[in-house]
Amino acid sequence: MGWSLQATQSLSALQFEQWNGLLEERTGMHFRQVQQSHLQAQLLMRMRELNCNSFDEYYQIVRAADAEEWGVFVSRITVNETRFFRHIESFDFVRRTIVEKYEKTSASLNVWSVGCATGEEPYSLAMLFEEAAELHGGDLSYTIDATDISAEAIALAKLGEYPGSAFAEVKPALREKYFQTHGGRLKVTDAVKRHIRFHCENILDLAHKPIEKMDIIFCQNLLIYFQEWRKKSILDALVKQLKPGGILIIGPGEVMTWKNIFLTPCREIGVQAYQRIQTT
């Protein structure tokens, strides 16, 4: 069957359910009916590249154990939309929390950007810490672990090169200080980059791995793709990765009815953040 015929294929309700089931089981992402066209378009595009004749044939390739194609498929299907200092209120909250903490201790901060996409979020956090350190006349020791399930997004994040248009909402002074012109694009400086460890990781796996306890977990616009029960179970797992006193910040309204006995909500207008109050 040629591409002209493939282009006319539509996912049946059963096929949509099948793909959705696989995605949900392995990534947590759950496509709603209205997102069927996005899934279908991405599938057709990839099938065309592989000269693959049907959704069912491609499904068998993708779901095979240890299939390399799985990683490619996930990179295609994830929505990696992001921008520098997205939801500025959350960053302002981190700034206030960090500056306060920085004044009290010289300990190193562990920070986790969960679902970091192409890196704008962890780079924004790093710029914020660099600025806080400068304000207080010293070095702020911090490490940001930035993780995402999309290998393509992580590769771009590691590269740290962005078009000028990505900086529309970034203060020019920050852009000039932390980015250098590189072949018509702007490349993040090593001063910022050296604090960030990028990893391609699935949050469903990470939640069960022993990792360093965090002072700050920043998890925005990832949970929106998950069903309510899954959001809550991921958040419960993230709480276990927080140090006592550590802060979890999610996007406002991303989870409405969730509570965890080890957390107290931070009273910040326009920000959805929680502080860990006890150890397990």
Ligand SMILES: C[S@@+](CC[C@H](N)C(=O)[O-])C[C@H]1O[C@@H](n2cnc3c(N)ncnc32)[C@H](O)[C@@H]1O
């Ligand atoms: C819309 S972006 C959000 C980026 C950034 N946090 C922000 O708020 O601008 C959501 C990211 O979550 C990632 N993602 C989705 N499911 C994931 C999973 N199971 N594990 C890790 N990352 C995941 C996607 O690849 C995507 O890059």
